[in-house]
Amino acid sequence: MKEIFSIGEFSELFHVDVQTLRYYDSIGLLVPSSRDPKTGYRHYRFDQVYQLSTIRYLRRLGYSLKQIHDYLDSRSLGNTMGYLRQQSEALKNQWNELYTIDLAIRRKLEFIEGQVAKLDVSSISIKTFAERQYLDIGSEETLYGSESFYLYPTLVFYVGMNKHFGAYLFNYKDDDEQEAGRFSTTPACIKAGRFLCGYHQGAYESIPTSFERIRQAGKGLCLSPHYMNFNIIDQFVERDSKNFVTEIQIAIWD
Known part of the structure; x- marks a missing residue:
């Protein structure tokens, strides 16, 4: 598989809107690995998909872009383990709430x-x-x-x-x-x-x-x-x- 993708290829391959990728770049959330100095075209490495997947996952959980930015900047084993425990507890509470609403x-x-x-x-x-x-x-x-x-x-x-x-x-x-x-x-x-x-x-x-x-x-x-x-x-x-x-x-x- 290719290692470097244009913004259009990256968008199509990983099902993310081009405008979304441009916005993520503008706020420093997902910055392209390189940019053509003449055309300004953005290029992404394949391994940037891991960061993109994390962003999409956290968005699904309702995190704001600022919260995601802070999380990505503070990643470490200790911080991530604490985050995962926090998320597990929040999801359990959410599940219990939805279950009782469904019961009603x-x-x-x-x-x-x-x-x-x-x-x-x-x-x-x-x-x-x-x-x-x-x-x-x-x-x-x-x-x-x-x-x-x-x-x-x-x-x-x-x-x-x-x-x-x-x-x-x-x-x-x-x-x-x-x-x-x-x-x-x-x-x-x-x-x-x-x-x-x-x-x-x-x-x-x-x-x-x-x-x-x-x-x-x-x-x-x-x-x-x-x-x-x-x-x-x-x-x-x-x-x-x-x-x-x-x-x-x-x-x-x-």
């Missing part, structure tokens, strides 16, 4: 798929639930700043017409330690018990009509004055609010 997304998918599969928006029934966990998000003013709002099914508590939001931890168990590590607070609990359950289809503004319809169907039961809403089909999965589906649950007091 899969919970949301499982919740939606399970609910949609048995959905009958006209039905009203009594259901018995074991204790359920959720993350307390707070009022509507704080809702959109919470990462959990986007990752988990949304839970809305109505006290009168005041709303309080939570992120429903569908099928969550207390020993799910890896996921629990991302929570800033301990999950709260919905007490086990029986609930009168029905559905609202449509925009959230009209949900009070469904509250009244479901409560009327439960005449004779001792019902809580409050409501819990579990968003099944919402703005995250459906554009048209006419197709939103919310399960409404009212606790039955024994």
Whole structure:
């Protein structure tokens, strides 16, 4: 194989844009081994590919060009070993973070798929639930700043017409330690018990009509004055609010 390459050959052989190589030269990150004094054409040695590979690898890891420059200038056995340990720890933390996010997304998918599969928006029934966990998000003013709002099914508590939001931890168990590590607070609990359950289809503004319809169907039961809403089909999965589906649950007091 050739030992010396023009910038075009080096670019094509190692799949790097010519403009990128020129920029790396301008900031002293990857300087050509020689330059034609008459034409100014850049020439690279084959062994410069090792430095180029290091640059590309570090860019993939999110390092800035300045950080890469500093690393290349300070290479030694001790510095490199320390760097590799640091990178291993950072990648492990990143993997754990991505894993727990994926776990939350899969919970949301499982919740939606399970609910949609048995959905009958006209039905009203009594259901018995074991204790359920959720993350307390707070009022509507704080809702959109919470990462959990986007990752988990949304839970809305109505006290009168005041709303309080939570992120429903569908099928969550207390020993799910890896996921629990991302929570800033301990999950709260919905007490086990029986609930009168029905559905609202449509925009959230009209949900009070469904509250009244479901409560009327439960005449004779001792019902809580409050409501819990579990968003099944919402703005995250459906554009048209006419197709939103919310399960409404009212606790039955024994």
